[in-house]
Amino acid sequence: MAEKALVEAIRDAMDDEMGRDEDVFIVGEDVGQRGGVFRATEGLFEKYGGMRVVDSPLAELSIVGVGIGAALYGMKPICEIQFADFIYPAFNQIVSEASKMLYRSDGAWPVPMVIRAPYGGGIGGGLYHSQSIEGFFTHVPGLKVVVPSTPYDAKGLLISAIRDPNPVMYLEPKKGYRLIRGEVPEGEYIVPIGPANITKSGEDLTIFAYGMMHFYALKAAENLEKEGISVEVVDLRTLVPVDKDTILKSVKKTGKALVVHEDNLTGGYGGEIAAIIAEHAFTYLDAPVRRLAGPDVPAVPFSHPMQEWFMVNEDKIMNAARELANY
Amino acid sequence: MAEKALVEAIRDAMDDEMGRDEDVFIVGEDVGQRGGVFRATEGLFEKYGGMRVVDSPLAELSIVGVGIGAALYGMKPICEIQFADFIYPAFNQIVSEASKMLYRSDGAWPVPMVIRAPYGGGIGGGLYHSQSIEGFFTHVPGLKVVVPSTPYDAKGLLISAIRDPNPVMYLEPKKGYRLIRGEVPEGEYIVPIGPANITKSGEDLTIFAYGMMHFYALKAAENLEKEGISVEVVDLRTLVPVDKDTILKSVKKTGKALVVHEDNLTGGYGGEIAAIIAEHAFTYLDAPVRRLAGPDVPAVPFSHPMQEWFMVNEDKIMNAARELANY
């Protein structure tokens, strides 16, 4: 099995699925000859041609809206949004159209499509190349939301997403594109949409995270182990539909929950997880459910000191976990 | 003091402020001669003319974007979105622009504007004339979010919103436009943005609600009183910035919290309130924090039985409160 970077696993998944199924195509800005600004589609234009790797006009709502139309016809579009920060022009097409189409037609019109978007900060991108967007899209019934944190999951989840008969938002922790490496099998395999993954077992508290934050959480947990704090780590992987069972089982075991994301705190996805725990594991809790998240400022500032101030990282996770363990 | 309907109080606030300050103007679809599809701007076109009550083209992003431009220049636009359901085309202008402008310019460019949007279901509006949108907009640092539930607050909060130097989203529970009536003073007064309002004092549990749900919660609480259940009701009024103090004080007193909204449950604003309570009032809680919200389907269906199934109402609130009281 080859070791690959996250972005390579993503490319593999698209390449494989396009090879297997000629209804799968890619549409987005600079996905063609340029191979995507993060090189996620590198080589695919050369391999599959401009009718299957389509450079769109600079207009996100049309990327998604045209994708929806093609999906209604029976195709399986993969819509690439260049940076998650630029998805808002397409908000109406995602929220009003893709996600409501099946329900509003009483099941007549499924929309099998994937929306891929690189997200997250810590890469010097400033306010508009660093944003997390899951706080919005996990509030959209009809849409599934997936965030891989390992190359293995990235490939398996993307294949699942492409084959899923529903619209799936597939968020890519872009800081990890080349930083996160791991074993990726050749060829076809699936990581199902839905189940969370317990990536480290522990006794004293559970950290819930996803994407880059899961990467850091795991490192934090390993360090804390040496301090004698036994941390369980759950990689949520699928944010919608959320895997309540795994979450509750883990909290019921450890009695303490730390929910981590880099998105802004208020109204973020962590509130949902905290609320689920507070409601359904109340009698098992030995401490308040703690959220560690990005501060409530518009987005990640550019200048290094302010960026570091904004970003959740290994240290901040360790501090929060220590505090919670000592509660 | 005259008794007025909610929509009249809203109109009064705009009329008064436009009379006092000629930088205030209204822009939106059919706000002119038509007086707005809900008649909220009735008579204002005749009084102030087409340059201050501007019929926009049918294009929401331009309503907000043009409003932002005018606000940058020093005007105080009131942007009307005809139905909250149609705000998504303007999502980019609200989230990327209005809300981030001050921060991204290090304070140089404030955006004093109001975005008014009638929201909510139970009026036979079906999927696209019934939506609640606060779940999205309470996750946007830089934006304030206000929801009145009485005519008195409606006028006082709207005057505050118009005078506020920040972008304020002012959500109008449209089912209550004519249904909710109450005393409204003539002339100038203010209800400050920020503080929640304890509208009924009680001992056994607290219901947190806003808009129509507050209207029902209050009725439910009054009924429950007769059953011997003493319910405290908090009208949140301002969703962002949230009044943590009032929330926590109340929960610490009653030990039980029921959070109610008609927006979809998952990722909704209730998760934030529940998470705040779970984190900061943990040791005071005598029961799990309970959320009662719209189900996780795309929006309110049209046909009456399904609409009623969707909507949170007095009965459902009473049932949830009873259960919680008996925990």
Add this chain to the structure above:
Amino acid sequence: MDLSSEVMREMYWMMLLARRLDERAWVLHRQGKIAFHISGIGQEAAQVGAAFALRKGEDWVTPYYRDLALMISLGLTPKEYVLSLMGKAGDPSSGARQTPSHFSLRRVNAVSQSAPVATQCVHASGIGLAIKMKKTNQVVLTTLGEGSTSQGEWYEAVNWAAIHQLPVVFLVQNNQYAISVPPEMQMAVKSVADKACGLGLPGISIDGTDVFGVYKSFLEAFETARSGNGPTLIEAKMYRLTPHSSDDDDRTYRSREEVEEHKKKDPLLLARQVLLEKSVATEAELDTLDKKAKEMITEAVNFGEQAPYPKAEEGMHPVYFEEVQHG
């Protein structure tokens, strides 16, 4: 190209049936038997003319809410329409989830429309792209009102079709109003057809009250599209003979005289005159048709009144494809 008498009669019949059904809807609304109606009265010629130029069941349509005559021409039955008017089970458009006239009919490739205007045009371009990829010789018809061309969504949709020479025909039904707002407040060009030159596709403006003339124009445009020569923008000029919807009071923004004046150019009367002049039908025959239409509609209304409402819990599904009941 000369139309056979049979086809001319058929076209007249569709206009007539749609008209009588639409008129009955207004009556049902006044009787309190339906909650909402949005009308296509005055727009039948454009719709029927376009529909007859399509290959029914093979070509695709993304319609809008005034397209009753279009849908009837494609095969929507009065019974089906009445079910949706009444929010009854079996409504093929949405299973009574959407407000009436938000059409969908999978069996004839008529895609579900939502309420946010112009979104359907982007889907049409996506369907057109899929057709181009699949190299079939289908075409797509998409329709909307002139006010809705103010949306960026429309612009982006047309832009895609023009760049990629997609087989899409954009029908703009210019009925002189967007609720209360006239075209001069929507656009600075004299005709919607003028917008085509800025987007690089042919644009024509036609008399939307002459069903037979409309037919010819669409036959040409579809032929162009079918043979790979790209999209066409067609503005059909007409007049909205009714208030915007059953919620509207159009006396606030237009005079009765203006409306009466336009009734003289009622497309149904004009078509009737042509049939008589060309001796395609006699007065008596046409009166018989009228009787037949009314009978069918009365039967449909009775059928609708007997039909059950959806069960409340049907509102729960299908949010995701996995929940769709098959068979």
Add this chain to the structure above:
Amino acid sequence: MDLSSEVMREMYWMMLLARRLDERAWVLHRQGKIAFHISGIGQEAAQVGAAFALRKGEDWVTPYYRDLALMISLGLTPKEYVLSLMGKAGDPSSGARQTPSHFSLRRVNAVSQSAPVATQCVHASGIGLAIKMKKTNQVVLTTLGEGSTSQGEWYEAVNWAAIHQLPVVFLVQNNQYAISVPPEMQMAVKSVADKACGLGLPGISIDGTDVFGVYKSFLEAFETARSGNGPTLIEAKMYRLTPHSSDDDDRTYRSREEVEEHKKKDPLLLARQVLLEKSVATEAELDTLDKKAKEMITEAVNFGEQAPYPKAEEGMHPVYFEEVQHG
């Protein structure tokens, strides 16, 4: 209208200063002293020509990220620019919150721009509306790239200006690429100026490499706007002589020969030739200017390197106006 020698020299100076500053930014990037650069090299003539036709400090500008020469002409100093390049405290555009070249300069009415393209054009129309309301004789200049005219936002902005005859001039800097995508993939018209006819305003296409010609065109357009005769769309044709940004590798999508060919039409060289031909300046004088520019820039870079970073906690503010430090 003949330009005085002094003004011509001044225009050349601004182009030169911007060019040398821009070139230095690329060097700083290669040296690892700055994290990111996005360049205006090749676009200076259009920007300086437009800027000189403005009434500096009185008129308004909503610029875009390649407008270094425009901003320098308006009074942004090299020191200020270097602060933003380096993410240092005192950056007047954003206090180092945004990535470099996302300009804002309140003292000359240059509004803060974000990264999502075309949003600034809508603000320009809003500012234009405010100017019309206030009956001043100011004008607004808004700029963007040709690819960005694919956004619905741009269309809606221009539509507003055309309908209301607002004093806005839309400058489209057509540099032949949107990252990797050529104009043929963005639009089906031959020139961006052609888009004007569909929107009902005058549109012209000019040589964007001839600074003095550009100046004349803008003087006219601003005069038209100032006298209440409405907006103009100006396409300035040019070539992006650098990669899209410091993150781009343009060899993946265009040949070196193509780039070299266009260097012959470098607008700075062309301006220099004109000055020499018209004997407005001697070679020696121009070389002295060059030396002066380099000295100023070296001084600015030294200044920037000495300047402190913002403190980490400065990232906390100002989210709301209440937090703005006054004075």
